[in-house]
Amino acid sequence: MPQPLDVLHATFGYSAFRGRQSEVIDRVMAGRHTLAVMPTGAGKSLTYQIPALCRPGTGLVISPLIALMHDQVRSAEAAGIRAAALTSADDNRDETIARFRDGAIDLLYVAPERASTDGFRRMIDRAPPLALIAIDEAHCVSEWGHDFRPDYRLLRPLLDAYPDVPRLALTATADRHTRADILTQLGIPEDGLILAGFDRPNIRYAISPRDGLPRQLAALVAETEGPGIVYAPSRDGAERLAAALAATGRPTRAYHAGLDPSVRAANQRAFVASEDMVMVATIAFGMGIDKPDVRFVAHAGLPKSIEAYYQETGRAGRDGDPAVAHLFWGAEDFARARRRIETEVEEARLPGERQRLNALAGLVETAGCRRAVLLRHFGETPPAACGNCDNCLNPPASVDATEVARKLLSAAFRTEMRYGIGHLTDVLAGRDNAKVRTLGHDRLSVFGIAEADELRLIKPVARALMARDALRADEYGGLSFGPAARPILKGEEAVAVVLPPVRAKRQRRGGPAEEWPHDPLFEALRARRREIAKELGVPPYVIFHDATLREMAGLKPTTRHGLGQVTGVGTRKLDDYGEAFLDVIRAHG
Incomplete structure (x- = not known):
């Protein structure tokens, strides 16, 4: 039987394993079931590719997207691995099955929908033994996960039908609850968990309030060379931002479910092949992309959760070279997210979804290290500062805005919670305009109670209150109390806001690769x-x-x-x- 280290050098050109790769591979080689939680870019694919080349038989890889499978097959074949995918998009199905039965495939990629069928199991029964079964993106099996896929729940009978075949579940994104659920759902013992950590030290994290988004994104694109992804919250937003960025001269494409499938596929192929293109896309884009040289990922709005944010930003810098992840957010993002949770999420999942959104609020509001917040969310105990996020590189000021927050909440209450931040600012400032007079708000006790220096904090305070669910905005912009308002009004909870540092105008440069x-x-x-x-x-x-x-x-x-x-x-x-x-x-x- 070939030895893993020899295969690593001969096939992939590496002289040593990284991190906990060898520990995962040793377990698979010994026939033991394993869940490996490893950060993107840590070489997860090697942990099943190498045992598949060393152990007798074919390695079966269950993967969620056709595009991802094709990328992985292409890369494997370039390294000399006999790989194939069995999907609805492949017209060589009969040839692939014949090669599989003849033992002429090292790695066979299939989707969970196919892997869970009786017909697929009959095909396996008539083929040489399996070397292993790898379940990629394993967090999809868990209802605790941020990207639950019911088809993953149907894999257990297949796994149990071959109890002597080592099963290897792989994910980069799983908190404590999700990890426990994966172990249970896939029949992996607790001692089979290998947690390699979540840190991506080559990614520089930055988060900013939206303030002229097209201009902000154009600046990021201008100062960062190489391919990039911009995630937009809607199809229309993706089209508009793509047009704005294309005007800068950078090759730019859009990707969303509303495009003709042929256009979508062509745009994806162009991006994968490019060394400098920007793809502006909805979250439908990304999981199927195994492109290692993405130099930046930008979010034009709030992701669904810290898990989603971690996974989406993880598409940057998979090759280990420096990369940037920049999130631009607004208070209305939290308002929309809370409305979605309350109206679309089933009751059993409500507490978890609320908790995820609150964790995201903590990430965008913090004046401390962004990476530390991320890693603590996943159960790690990182240093207080990483030296490679916006707050560590350029520490912002944090001010006590509790009194401003109480005045803003009082103004919302006194105006019957029907008006937006602009009108409340007018009332607090004591502005004698027609709308204020017509509504009689010039006679309220909150009229003119804010000082000039307090008025400058109204916008960041409103963002902070909406992020922590003390203020909620309806679809018409009216502000009302959320559950976190009461302790602030009663003086039981303080409110601090972060004032972003003023950025000096920067000239075009190489971004993360400038060194x-x-x-x-x-x-x-x-x-x-x-x-x-x-x-x-x-x-x-x-x-x-x-x-x-x-x-x-x-x-x-x-x-x-x-x-x-x-x-x-x-x-x-x-x-x-x-x-x-x-x-x-x-x-x-």
Whole structure:
């Protein structure tokens, strides 16, 4: 039986395992059931690819999306792995089944809907033994998870039909409740949990109130090179923001469920192949993308939960190079989210959904380290500061705004909770305008009670109160009390607000990759990679990651043996592409 470390070096070009990869692989090699919770970019796919190459039989991989399966098959084949997908979008179904029965496939990818059918199980029974069963995106099996998929609940009979086949559940996003549920639903013992942590140190987190969103996004795009994703809260929003960003000259596409399927697929292919495109999309986009070189992910509105935020931002920097995650939010995001929870979520799930939204409020409101808030949510005990988020890099001021909050809540109450923040500000400021006089609000006890310095805090205080559910906005903009209002009014709870630091105007620069000086050899290697990728019809990253090209440019190997020592250059890629890249290096010698 081949040894995992030998396969790691020969097939993938790496000299050692990272983090807890070897621990997961050792359990699978020993035939033990395992749940591995590993951050995106930590090499989860290697934990099933390597045992599938070492153990007898085919590795069965259950994956939720066709696009994701095709990306993974393409990358596996480029490394010399015999891989195939059995999906409704593949026209070689009979050929794949025949190869599977002949033992000529190392990895077979299927969706949970197919894997749970009786017909699929009969096909497995007539094939050589399985090396393992990997369940990717395993949080989908749990109702506690943020992306529950009922079809995942139907997998247990398949797993139990092959009790001696090691099952490996994989996810990057699972809190304590979700982890416990995954173990139960997939029949994995408690001692089978391997928690590799959630930290993505290469991602720089930043969160800002929305204040001219197109301008804010254009600034982010201008200062950050490389591919990026902007998540918009609606189809219309995605179209409008895509048009605004395209006007900056950056290649930009839109992606949402309202587009014709052929247009949507074409836009996705263009983004996957691009080295600088911005995709403006709804959350329908992303899980099916295994693109490692995304340099930034921006949210144009509030995600559904911290889990969703973590997963969506995790699509940045999968190659380990520096990346940015920037969230732009507004008080109305929380108002909409709370209305959705109260009107659309079944009663049994209400407490969990409310808790998730409150946790998200804590993340956007904090004056402390963003990464620490994220990691504590997932049960970790991180340092107080990470040095790579907006609050650590440029600490904001935090002011006690309890009195302003009480005045704002009182104004909402005295005006019968029918008016928005603009009118309440007029009342508190004592502005003698027609609307205030007509409504008789100039005669209220709250008229003119706010000082000038307090009026400057009204907007951030309103955002804070809506985030923590002390104020709620109806669909017409009227503000009313939420359950968190009472302790503030009674003086039992303080309200602090964060005042974002003033940003100096910045010139266009390289963003997260700015620390790397311009290297003509590196750029020449990227150009050659681009040519090969175009010839083969695959994304450039399938050939080599930027980190591999950067190491080539630094080491400047001129022989096949020397090139084979570069991280990420396995035997198959050395045979397929080695001479092409050696020619570039020699030409720059």
